[in-house]
Amino acid sequence: MLTGPGWSPDARVVRDGPLTWAQHEWVQWIPTDTDTSYEDNICAAVPGRDLPTGQVVAAVRDVLARHEGLRSLVHRAGREDSRQYVCPVDDRLDEVIRVMEDEASFRRRFDTPWRRTCFRIGERWPVRAVLDTAGGRVRRIDLVVDHVAIDPWGMRVLCDDLNHALRARAAGREPFGSGGPAVEQPIDAALAEASPTGLAYQRRALGYWERRLGEIGKALDGHVPFAPSRALLGRPGESRSGESQPDGSRLGGSQSGEAEQGEFRSCWLASRRAGRAAGAIARATGVSPSAAFLLAFGAAVCAVERSSRAGIFAISANRFSAGAGRSVRKATMTMPMLLPAVSAASADSPGAAYRRALTDCAAQQLSGHRFANADPYATERMCEEVLGDLYKTGVAYPRFSYMDEGVADDLNTLWPAGDDGFPGDEDDRVVTFSPPRPLGARYMMTVLHRPAGAVFSLQWGDATGWGETAEDMLLYIEDLMVWAASECAGSPPVLGGAGPAT
Structure with missing residues (x-):
């Protein structure tokens, strides 16, 4: 070029x-x-x-x-x-x-x-x-x-x-008459971003990012990032049981600004239990299924990093007008969030602590969506300056992407063939590892969700150490979703544990 x-x-x-x-x-x-x-x-x-x-x-x-x-x-x-x-x-x-x-x-x-x-x-x-x-x-x-x-x-x-x-x-x-609804074009969106109104929005957005990153940096001050000490769990193409699995090709684009070149791996889990649990949580709390999955991912990161908090960058659809909703243009952007661990060690009951954390997670999503469309050069510089030694580490830099069936149902290779393709109980769940790739995200979770079930995957760089815990992270996320859907009965699951007895 x-x-x-x-x-x-x-x-x-x-x-x-x-x-x-x-x-x-x-x-x-x-x-x-x-x-x-x-x-x-x-x-x-x-x-x-x-x-x-x-x-x-x-x-x-x-x-x-x-x-x-x-x-x-x-x-x-x-x-x-x-x-x-x-x-x-x-x-x-x-x-x-x-x-x-x-x-x-x-x-x-x-x-x-x-x-x-x-x-x-x-x-x-x-x-x-x-x-x-x-x-x-x-x-x-x-x-x-x-x-x-x-x-x-x-x-x-x-x-x-x-x-x-x-x-x-x-x-x-003719399919599209001249009198039909307007479609937002990329150049028009870019010119709007550079207009006086767009620049005023940018000042507010960058102020939001600075405050939120400051909260993440303060909460994680003094944290020592997780250091890998063992070989990767499972070789590419093998499941937990060691049986050969088909190639689980990637769930879609990394959709974030932090994809790089190197050695990157991923694994995925198709779960009827987690998909249905997300729906049950949403009905019981009025909070979106995406918030429940996001909180579970943050809890898994906290468990791996042995931290009480984790900084997560959730991906926003970033479409706030009818014209943007009718556009095919690339619009997704990330927004910074600070999420807690979910454990039995709480002043309140574990269930009360979980529900409070879920409500806060949803509130952060709502406020963050307003300011996701920020200058990525400026926000990345902020991340490096504010996070310091935690920049690009697993405790402060993972990405999270959620898509429901309205967006992702026809876009993906990993949906099971019909609802019966989802495993029915804990004994059937299998984590599948994909072959390494030279392009990918350093730390990321992607969730595809429909009422019958969910497919969620982790992606990581070889140098990060997440390969040691990736399988346990996916199983923990599934267990945590099931526990939350049971109205938080009993103790919450733990990373690497047997899961909830529900």
């Missing part, structure tokens, strides 16, 4: 402008244009409805015309000079749309080489649409998009818009 001071796109340009803060959060860390950048692509599969290929091509074009970020080139040149360039929709359709004619066998969902596309975002649009056809009719459409242009919420919007366009084209109609 050309990155010199005189760089200009080798393409026609409709308009150009700066990057949003959310795009900056991605490009300042992620080494795109490499042979590993595909690991953070976001993928989905949309039924082709057995429509003629021409109608499906027209529908894909409709969606590209609607969303400028899917037909833009991105020049990465630091905080001040990075820009994006919107191209005419018809200029590169032959590069974006691939028609696979009459393949011998119908590929399984997500079993496609296209999801491993390494997008060169300064030279090519960040999207591929692969049409799986038979006899001139489309059976399925595989969508693959670079994370700089989309997030999981945006992929849901993209799938909805494409389905709408397919129905309209099949009926001989």
